[in-house]
Amino acid sequence: MNQTFAMIKPDAVERGLTGKIINRIEEAGFTIVAMKKVQLSLQDAQNFYAVHKERPFFGELTQFMSRSPIVALVLQKDNAYSAWRDLMGATNPTEAADGTIRKEFGQSIGENATHGSDSEENAIAEISFFFSQFEINR
Template sequence: MATNRTFTMIKPDAVKNGHIGAILEQINGAGFRIVAMKYTQLSAEKAGEFYAVHKGRPFYDELVTFMSSGPIVAAILEKENAVSDFRTLIGATNPAEAAEGTIRSKYATSIGENAVHGSDSDENAAIEGSFHFAGTDIFA
């Protein structure tokens, strides 16, 4: 059964480049409600835990270094068909392949520094959301 929540992070590149407000505005404009949000910075250890699914892949160390390089905005979003609708809104991982108007087409600078993370399944959305937020931090 599909849930109506997904998880996102505005990544260090987009934070550093001043795009938090514009990205949140686009998320809200697409009909998502923010039910949990925080501005934080991941340690290398926490970034490694979050991306453990990619451990052993060639880009893992670079990803962990990048994701712990500066502050992020973590958020849980709510909307019908949240995961698939959000994946459409953010666009392809490679910004050169991202559809015009998507978050990554506007704010990503490379495949590695691609502005935002979006959960790829309902199961991962729940896991990733609970990695960053306790139940008491979520306001429906």
Template sequence: MAGKITFTMIKPDAVKNGHIGAILADINQAGFKILAMKYTKLSAEKAGEFYEVHKERPFYGELVDFMSSGPIVAAVLEKENAVEDFRKLIGATNPAEAEEGTIRAKFATSIGENAVHGADSDDNAEREASFHFAQTEIYR
């Protein structure tokens, strides 16, 4: 199934600002099918584990604090060329550089509070989906 799924999280800033519905609408309108979704809150430990790849980066502690600061919406999405198409849909990490009409251009407030996470590779999409969902919770 490589290439057909991606993983996303609507981050605490977008949840707090009431953008869940609008972001999901953008995802649906872009042709993605939702295979799994949950409204949840990451503990600092779980957020640290999820972002472990960034452990040596200077922003790691801030990222973990932010991602565990409030509820998120985690989702597995399906579409041909899912990872690349979703990365285009969400836009650049820095919302000031994100193309007009992208999710981050519309809903992000800063590089740190950039509304959504999107997997950056097919392998990471599978790993991230498995981090949040049991295989029996992903309806392919």
């Protein structure tokens, strides 16, 4: 069993989709070992997405991510990282496979309902950004 980081983004939280997305996560066999609903400040969002600082979409992304609460989760499952990426689907909901979270709940490339770590190494960093070791159930 390994862990990955998942986030339900502001657009999905605003539309009341948190429960539906959590249900999909659990139905896919993940164990949620940590979860919290938080409001990111603009500075928090900028720190979290610092890897994209030089990209043209950075300002829009960080404004979006700090506009309303998100739900941060630590998911556990065999091959958690790749299994979560598969369940989320492609970044662009119009290109995502049927049955994926982004296909069902995403509205655009930017407002695509969920975030997932893009590597196992980044999962460790993103988990530690949101959670102390005391907050993760083993």
